[in-house]
Amino acid sequence: MNEKELEILEILEGNARTPLATIADMMEMEKHEVEKIVKSLEERDIILNYQAVINWDHVPSNDGVTAMIDVKVAPKREIGFDGVAERIYRFPEVKAVYLMSGAYDLSVQIEGKTMKEVAFFVSKKLSTLDSVLSTTTHFLLKKYKHDGVIFEPEQKDKRAVVSP
Amino acid sequence: MKQLSSKNYLSETARSIKPSGIRKFFDLANEMEGVVSLGVGEPDFVTSWNICEAAYASMESGYTSYSANAGLLELRQEISTYLQKQFQLEYKAEKEIIVTTGASQAIDIAFRALVDPGDEVLIAEPGFVAYAPIVQLAGGIPVPVPTTADNHFKLTVEQLESHINEKTKMVLLCFPNNPTGATLDREELKKLAAVIRRHDLLVLSDEIYAELSYDQSHCSIASLPEMAERTVVISGFSKAFAMTGWRLGYLAGPEPLLQAMLKIHQYTMMCAPTIAQHGALEALRNGREDVDKMVASYRRRRNYFVKASNRIGLPCHMPGGAFYAFPSIRETGLTSEQFAEQLLQEEKVAVVPGSVFGAGGEGHVRCSYAASMEALQTAIERIGRFVEKRL
Numbered sequence: 001m002n003e004k005e006l007e008i009l010e011i012l013e014g015n016a017r018t019p020l021a022t023i024a025d026m027m028e029m030e031k032h033e034v035e036k037i038v039k040s041l042e043e044r045d046i047i048l049n050y051q052a053v054i055n056w057d058h059v060p061s062n063d064g065v066t067a068m069i070d071v072k073v074a075p076k077r078e079i080g081f082d083g084v085a086e087r088i089y090r091f092p093e094v095k096a097v098y099l100m101s102g103a104y105d106l107s108v109q110i111e112g113k114t115m116k117e118v119a120f121f122v123s124k125k126l127s128t129l130d131s132v133l134s135t136t137t138h139f140l141l142k143k144y145k146h147d148g149v150i151f152e153p154e155q156k157d158k159r160a161v162v163s164p
Numbered sequence: 165m166k167q168l169s170s171k172n173y174l175s176e177t178a179r180s181i182k183p184s185g186i187r188k189f190f191d192l193a194n195e196m197e198g199v200v201s202l203g204v205g206e207p208d209f210v211t212s213w214n215i216c217e218a219a220y221a222s223m224e225s226g227y228t229s230y231s232a233n234a235g236l237l238e239l240r241q242e243i244s245t246y247l248q249k250q251f252q253l254e255y256k257a258e259k260e261i262i263v264t265t266g267a268s269q270a271i272d273i274a275f276r277a278l279v280d281p282g283d284e285v286l287i288a289e290p291g292f293v294a295y296a297p298i299v300q301l302a303g304g305i306p307v308p309v310p311t312t313a314d315n316h317f318k319l320t321v322e323q324l325e326s327h328i329n330e331k332t333k334m335v336l337l338c339f340p341n342n343p344t345g346a347t348l349d350r351e352e353l354k355k356l357a358a359v360i361r362r363h364d365l366l367v368l369s370d371e372i373y374a375e376l377s378y379d380q381s382h383c384s385i386a387s388l389p390e391m392a393e394r395t396v397v398i399s400g401f402s403k404a405f406a407m408t409g410w411r412l413g414y415l416a417g418p419e420p421l422l423q424a425m426l427k428i429h430q431y432t433m434m435c436a437p438t439i440a441q442h443g444a445l446e447a448l449r450n451g452r453e454d455v456d457k458m459v460a461s462y463r464r465r466r467n468y469f470v471k472a473s474n475r476i477g478l479p480c481h482m483p484g485g486a487f488y489a490f491p492s493i494r495e496t497g498l499t500s501e502q503f504a505e506q507l508l509q510e511e512k513v514a515v516v517p518g519s520v521f522g523a524g525g526e527g528h529v530r531c532s533y534a535a536s537m538e539a540l541q542t543a544i545e546r547i548g549r550f551v552e553k554r555l
Contacts, residue, residue, distance in 0.1 A: 011464070015537065022541070025471045026464035158210075161514055162190040162203035164293045164342075 004029070008037055009046070016050040053149045057142070066095075066111050066140040067118045070104035071126065072133040081105065084131045093121055104136070115139060181297045185520030189504060193514040200543045202531040203514035205342060207406040207487070211443070212454045215405065218446035219439050231438045233430045235263025235414070239441050242448040243414055251374065251384045253397065255416040262426055263436045263444075267372045267400040267413035272298050273432070274368050274396050274415060277424040279304035283333035288319040289522035290490070292342045292370070296522065304333070310524035313492060316481045317344035317524075321355045328359070334366035337385060340373035343521045343530035344490040345466075345483020350383040357388050366421075367395040372413070373486040375404035375455055378463045382485070386416075393418050396425075403486075404455050405447045410440040462487050462534065469533040469540055476548035477555050487534040490518065494527045496554040504529055511546035 007027060011018055020038065024031040041047045056062045073084045081099055088108055089097040096109035108126070112118040122135055143151050172179070193199050234240065240257035247253040255261050264270040271294065279285060281303040287295050289308040296306035309327045311317040319337065337356075339348045348356070360367055367385055374382040386395040400413025413436075415425060429435075466483065473480040473491045480491035493503045500517035507513050518525030533540060 007460075007464075018537070022468060022537070025468040026537075028467050028471075157208065159201075159204050159206060159208070160190065161193040161199055161201045162186055162516060163205045164184065164186050 005037055005041060008034065009041065012038075012047065012050075016052075053147055055143070055151050057151070064111055064113055065115055065118060066109065067122075068138045068140060069108040069110060069122060069126065070136040070138075071106040071108055072135075073105045073131045074133055075105075076131055084129070087129055087131075088126065091121070091125060177301060181300060184293050186293060186516060189508070189514065189516060192505070193508055196508070196512060199508070199512045199514050200535075200539050200546065201514040202533070202535060202540075202543055203516050204532050204534060205488075206408040206534065207403060207458065208534045208536065209406040209458055211405070211407050211410070212447070212451060214450055215407065215443045215446045219443035222439055222442035227438055227442055229438065231263075231435045231441055233435050234261065234426055235436055236438070236441045236445070239263055239445050239448075240414075242445060243416070246448050247397075247416060251371075251382060252387045253384055253416065254392070256419075259419045260416060260422055262415045262422060262429060263441060264400075264413045264415060264429065265433055265436045266402065266411040267370065267398050268294060269411075269429075269433060270398045270400070270413045270415045271295065271368070271370065272301070273425045273428045274398065275299055275302040275304065276428050277421065278334060278366060278368075278396075280333075282331060284329070284331040286324065286327050286332060286335045286365075287522070288335075288337060288339075288341070290317065290341070290343050290518060290525035290528075291336075291338055291522055293520060293522075295336055295338075299336075305331070307332070308523035311344070311346065312524060313481065313528070316483075317341060317346035317490065318348055318352060319356060321359055324356060325359050328363050328365070332363065332365060334368060335360060336368045336370065338370040338372075340377055340382070340483075340485025342373065342486055343488050343516065343518065343525070344528075345486045345488045347377060347379075347382070347484030349380060350388075353383055353385045354388060357385060357391050360394070361390060365394070367391070368398065369395055370398045372399055372403050374399060376459060376462060376487060377485040378459070378466060379484050396421055401444050401447055404458075405444075405451055406458065407440075407443065407447065410437070410443055412436055412440045412444050465533040465535075465537065465540060468537070469531065469544070472540075472544040473531070473547075476544060477551045478547070487532055489531045489533060490528045491531065492528055496551060498554070500526055500529050507547065507550050511550045513543050513546050513550075 011023055020034045021031045024034045075081045075084060085097050085106060088094055093110055093112060094108055095111050098107045100107050110118050110121060122137055126132060127135055240261045243261050244255050244257040247255055275298050279302040283304045284307045285299045285304050286307050286309050288311055299306040307327055309323050311319050339346060369385050371384055384397060386392045386397050396415055396417035398415055401407040470480050470482050470489050473489055478491035478493060480489050483489060496503060500519045504515050504517040516530040518528035
């Protein structure tokens with residue numbers, strides 16, 4: 001990973017929609033050079049996806065719920081934590097899975113339409129897995145900051161319009 | 165309120181000072197909705213949270229009284245270390261550094277301590293709007309030394325020397341420069357230093373933008389041989405650490421000069437705000453990473469803006485520092501004031517006419533790229549449309 005690649009990653013992480021020509025101007029490079037680097041970052045699975053950060057709380061029809069579930073597991077000799085994690089992340093309602101240090105092993109993020117739906121998933125699908133020893137479910141009430149973006153209050157420019 | 169009689173109660177000095185040309189644009193732009201502003205002379209970042217938190221903590225601990233006149237000794241020690249490490253400058257915390265209420269106050273007390281009535285002060289222009297009025301307030305005579313676009317607004321030996329006479333007392337340098345973004349490297353400074361030594365002049369070097377140097381690291385004229393003893397360096401926390409509202413700057417220089425400034429500082433300011441000084445301590449101890457990130461971000465925006473400005477027909481040199489581009493608007497046939505005013509009315513983009521920055525500023529406008537990439541892109545689109553109609 002060279003400095004230019006790192007800088008391009010930084011720019012795209014800040015705004016994935018920055019046009020390649022603009023990135024080229026920002027970095028004093030040619031557009032085709034930037035294009036080549038971005039392509040290579042994609043091919044090496046460093047850039048996986050280009051997503052928007054959405055504040056779903058501002059979407060009127062949205063009434064879904066998100067839960068973070070602490071899962072303790074007993075890893076099997078042949079498959080280890082990775083195998084258990086895979087059994088879990090294959091479910092489409094699972095949005096994120098992390099291996100953690102500390103009081104539990106896997107942190108699982110679930111999205112569902114209702115609390116009941118999430119509870120049903122935990123009791124019928126997650127808890128019944130062989131390797132799962134216990135689960136603790138926390139429902140998310142409000143998002144303040146996500147992926148480095150502060151959701152509320154609105155971050156306005158507080159400077160005077162013209163100053164020396 | 166009822167006015168006093170027609171007799172003029174204002175001092176002659178107050179009457180002789182011209183109002184800042186920026187004020188007019190501020191009033192105009194401020195009343196408009198939807199303005200994209202490239203007129204702001206301060207960072208678009210808010211102060212890093214750890215610095216704000218350190219200021220809160222100092223209040224919680226009861227540090228709400230005056231500090232030593234010259235500033236917290238701890239802070240002066242950090243400034244001394246910082247100047248050494250960053251710019252190879254050697255100043256003792258005890259006698260050679262004064263913490264001030266912004267670099268502006270530092271400029272004020274420096275001129276007051278060094279200028280007698282009739283003394284001439286050479287000021288490289290275009291330059292920051294406050295220098296000449298502050299010299300006048302100190303009783304001195306500001307003498308503009310114009311820098312030009314074909315030299316990328318660098319101050320040259322010829323320009324400097326042609327303005328020196330027996331009344332010349334000192335030279336004010338501000339590089340990286342507001343509004344041109346011009347910088348001077350070690351070799352260029354060496355040549356100026358030789359002239360300054362030969363004529364036995366003092367230097368007031370405003371290095372507030374030193375950290376915002378993009379192509380090579382900043383060189384302070386005080387770091388050159390035999391220059392420290394005749395140079396007073398001014399800097400502060402506003403630009404590099406995004407702390408403009410904290411009003412915190414400092415002076416560093418030879419003890420005899422600094423002690424005279426401290427005398428004036430004691431009577432007129434007592435000390436810089438103590439709470440801000442505690443924030444600044446944190447900035448110097450743990451702020452490096454954030455400064456580097458901000459500098460990298462300004463550099464990218466500079467590259468984008470200057471390239472785009474040239475593309476839409478406003479020729480612009482690549483400025484080495486600060487966060488200003490200073491494109492030429494001559495091709496449009498407008499004066500810088502007309503350009504700025506019409507651009508604001510027609511396209512709602514605020515820039516500052518070069519003429520307000522003194523000699524040599526006419527024919528250019530100052531565009532601050534301390535604005536979000538989105539704002540810069542919108543501004544370029546609008547300025548492009550505006551310019552196209554006039555070329």
